[in-house]
Amino acid sequence: MPHIQIIGIGTGNPEHLTIQAINAMNAADAIFIPTKGAEKDSLAAVRREICNRYIANHSTKIVEFAVPRRVTADRTYLQSVDEWHASIAEIYVGLIANLPPAGEGAFLVWGDPSLYDSTIRILERAQKLGSIGFEFSVIPGITSVQALAASHRIPINLVGKPIEITTGRRLLEQGYHTQNTVVMLDGDLAFSKVGDPEVEIFWGAYLGTPEEITCAGRLDDVADEIIKARAQARQRHGWIMDIYLLRKGHDFDDL
Numbered sequence: 001m002p003h004i005q006i007i008g009i010g011t012g013n014p015e016h017l018t019i020q021a022i023n024a025m026n027a028a029d030a031i032f033i034p035t036k037g038a039e040k041d042s043l044a045a046v047r048r049e050i051c052n053r054y055i056a057n058h059s060t061k062i063v064e065f066a067v068p069r070r071v072t073a074d075r076t077y078l079q080s081v082d083e084w085h086a087s088i089a090e091i092y093v094g095l096i097a098n099l100p101p102a103g104e105g106a107f108l109v110w111g112d113p114s115l116y117d118s119t120i121r122i123l124e125r126a127q128k129l130g131s132i133g134f135e136f137s138v139i140p141g142i143t144s145v146q147a148l149a150a151s152h153r154i155p156i157n158l159v160g161k162p163i164e165i166t167t168g169r170r171l172l173e174q175g176y177h178t179q180n181t182v183v184m185l186d187g188d189l190a191f192s193k194v195g196d197p198e199v200e201i202f203w204g205a206y207l208g209t210p211e212e213i214t215c216a217g218r219l220d221d222v223a224d225e226i227i228k229a230r231a232q233a234r235q236r237h238g239w240i241m242d243i244y245l246l247r248k249g250h251d252f253d254d255l
């Protein structure tokens, strides 16, 4: 039966790859690289560079596949994602069906497969379709949360305190209520609507890549600077990926 490795590749720096990841890539008959249109082409380019840099096995094939666009019209967010995942699961079935009977395939997943990534759940969906049998394993990678913390040289939590990881959409809907909140997938500048003078922000875009930008400070003081830097970078590159930590309070405040 074919076996699939879901490999976390980190957030854009080829040196984020673990030795476990490199060994799994070299053991694969085929590496599947998603392409998502021009704006995300540089993400596919990072994956290609990783393959060029680390694959020494000449029999490993690189197989690119186009990811369909998510249709949003006349659907709730969840309906639209569910339908999108169903169509990607069909594509995965086709890719795996082309592997040798006991072959190894690998998906290179941005960051870590456990964090705001659906490769695992889509592969489970592909298994449930029942047309092909396969097994899969997961190899962890460096997340954008870790890349953010490393670039700012900070621990993500305050001593003994919890962390919330959420999306820009949720922050807008539910407001800021946990002392340490990491916000991902924010296309709506949700931080600019927090409106709490005690909150600090640690922001980063293109973390781990040569284009990395960071900014930190009291949210009210630096929000405009981040909005401007974000808009300029987006125009320059045609796309942006950014993440931030909102923090209120300090270690040992409760002593």
Ligand SMILES: C[S@@+](CC[C@H](N)C(=O)[O-])C[C@H]1O[C@@H](n2cnc3c(N)ncnc32)[C@H](O)[C@@H]1O
Pocket (backbone or CB within 6 Å): 011, 012, 109, 110, 111, 112, 113, 114, 115, 116, 117, 142, 143, 144, 145, 183, 184, 185, 186, 204, 205, 206, 207, 208, 209, 241, 242, 243
């Ligand atoms: C679909 S999620 C994928 C997260 C990924 N699995 C991880 O482990 O970080 C994409 C979001 O991750 C964050 N992200 C990923 N790579 C990043 C990077 N290099 N710099 C800043 N944020 C990044 C952004 O919030 C982006 O909107």
